[in-house]
Amino acid sequence: MADKKKELLAAARRARDKAYAPHSNFPVGAAVLGSNGRIYSGCNVENSSLGLTCCAERNAIFAMVAAGEREIREILVIGDIEDFLPPCGACRQVIAEFAPPSAVIHMCNKAGACRDATVAELMPFTFHLKKGS
C-alpha cells in the first residue's frame, strides 16, 4: 500500500475512534488528501434530532475547506463493518463539488481492505449550479 494511502487509512481510523454515533452505533471515519498534500479527517457526528447528523466524509471535507484547501485528490472512508463502506448520496454530491471526476474514493472495510472507484464512477451526471464548477 502506498505511503499516502497508509496515512489516509490511519487518519480515518483515528477519526472513527472519535465518532459520536450513540443513535446508530455505526461509527465512521474519513480522511481526505488535498491537492496540497495535506490530510484532513472527520467522523460522523449524530444528533438526537436525527436529521441533523453529519457524515464523516462531509466533516472531513469541511475541515479541508476551512483550512483553505478546495481540491480533493483522494478520499478514504471506513466503518466498523465487514463490508466496504461507500459514501452516501449526500456525501457523493459534496465530494463532487470539490473533487475532479478522476479523483479516487477508497471504500474500506474494518480490516483496512479497500475497493476503489473514481468520482465519475460513483457520481455520474453530477448536478453543478454553475458550468465548470
Ligand code: THU
Ligand atoms: N454515515 C457516514 O458517516 N458516512 C456514510 O457515508 C454513511 C453513513 C453515518 C451517518 C450516521 O451517523 C451513521 O453512519 C448511520 O447511518
